[in-house]
Amino acid sequence: MNIFWSLKKAGYRIQQNLFKFFMSFVTFPVQTVYSNPGDMERIPDILKDKGLDSVFIACSKTVLASGALDTLLSGLKSKSVNYTIFDRIQPNATTDNASDGRKAYRENSCKAILAIGGGSVLDCAKIVGLSVSNPSLTYEDMKRMSAIKKRMPLFIAVPTTAGTGSESTLGAVITNVHTKEKYAVISLHNMCDYVILDETLTLSLPSPITAYTGMDALTHAIEAYISKYATEYTNTEALKAIKLILENLPAAVKNGADTRSRRNMLLASNYAANAFTRAYTGYVHTISHAFGALYNSNHGKTNAAILPLVLRFYGKSVEKKLAEIAVYSGLAKKEDSTAYSAAKLIEHIESLNTAFGITHKIPELKKPDIPLIAKKALAEGNPSYPVPKIMNFYECCGIIEKLLA
Ligand SMILES: [Fe+2]
Structure with a gap:
């Protein structure tokens, strides 16, 4: 089983590297x-x-x-x-x-x-x-x-x-x-x-929608930053987006009429898009898509709940990158250890969720649906998404189970 899974993962990586090579010759349309x-x-x-x-x-x-x-x-x-x-x-x-x-x-x-x-x-x-x-x-x-x-x-x-x-x-x-x-x-x-x-x-967007869409943008930027397809350009766009979101989303949620934070959130969302359309997203999105298709659940809200779980699953494979984000965003200092800084970022995401009234459970989720959700999420993610650590069916089921209310 382990050898079979290792071979399968190696196959995914080969496909992703070939696609990355092919995409390096592609010129993106100008907007x-x-x-x-x-x-x-x-x-x-x-x-x-x-x-x-x-x-x-x-x-x-x-x-x-x-x-x-x-x-x-x-x-x-x-x-x-x-x-x-x-x-x-x-x-x-x-x-x-x-x-x-x-x-x-x-x-x-x-x-x-x-x-x-x-x-x-x-x-x-x-x-x-x-x-x-x-x-x-x-x-x-x-x-x-x-x-x-x-x-x-x-x-x-x-x-x-x-x-x-x-x-x-x-x-x-x-x-x-x-x-x-x-x-x-x-x-x-x-x-x-x-x-x-x-x-x-x-300006007239209700607070919960502001929070959900903002957390979606944050997920785009973080998943793009830790992606295997990340480039210097996508990293720059992702970091700009993350910093702007962390600095402005709470204000936009608190006071929808605050034009400065609204403007910064629109810019951040756009920077995050520039990053993830080139570097892709990851399992947070594929699991969230499976939830959306089954329960018509809000995309940003489910992303927000899933994001800390998937980042913890990635563990060591993303620690350095999460630490870079934490330092860039002012959540940690350069001299802090990578483990400490990465944990700071994940904890900050959880505290944002709590402040926005987003629970780390998904009430719609029914236990018998977990295998189907995992199957759909992995069918979308493997091998198409260049995630930092490849997830198998059992690992995916384990993450989804944590979302049971
Ligand atoms: Fe999204």
Whole structure:
């Protein structure tokens, strides 16, 4: 058994190293990122200048009802850009949502996509974009990076939460309601052309959502930093993100109207995205995805609960890196031992969870579901995710069991 498992792990590492080598030749698509107040007003001109006179707008009912888009919609009208509003995307976006979106896009002869929302809205809109550009592909086909041949139509992303970072990643997470599977569609053709970071859109987010999305961003940055695919660039982005999150998330949760912390959280989420879309995430995300598909649980909230457990499982393999994060973020001093500094970071994550009312248990979890969750988490993670220490089925079950309420 041990020899078999050792051989299997060696096989995973070989595949990951080959993929890393291949990716070193890949040039990431370039994005234009605007992050100044009032940059939303650029949208009608961006579309008009590109000769795109009909745009598909994916957003949530809440954003639409808030009136936050009124100026934008008037601007589109004044520039004679038609728009089709699609506000039927549920949290944990599904392939059915994407199919409905594709239908609306086609029926209204749209030529570009504007997605204004949280991760589900942005991800679902990306799947709509890939789907209209690659009409012969099924959602199952989209699991294979090589199957996606054409990029999305021109895509403008405006995140309204600071967490998923979907605006700057190659991924789009979707749930197939028929197979109860939640997975990331990853493609170089899945990168948004324009990103607009406007903190005013995040001011009305309730405290729990601010906390959950913020902890999601923290998980992205930490998993990217400890990834085997990490590079100098991804490490720099991840460290910037982690420091900003640790310094600003408590303030943003406490006072949603605090524009400074809201702005810093949007920037942090974006930096974390730059890191994890290149370096990937790890088992925190794969276990969390399995929970999301089965119980429709909140992604950031489950990540927050799982993160300390997985970091402790990684143990020695990540101690040095966690210590670097702790020192960079001011949680530990350079002269502290790596073990002490790494433990400080994990304890700080737990204290943040407690302060945000996130328990280290997942109430939805039922004991008989544990093997299925572990199986799904490892099917997604091995060998695709370049984690610092490879986890087997029994280890995964052991971690999930700790989350039982
Ligand atoms: Fe995430």
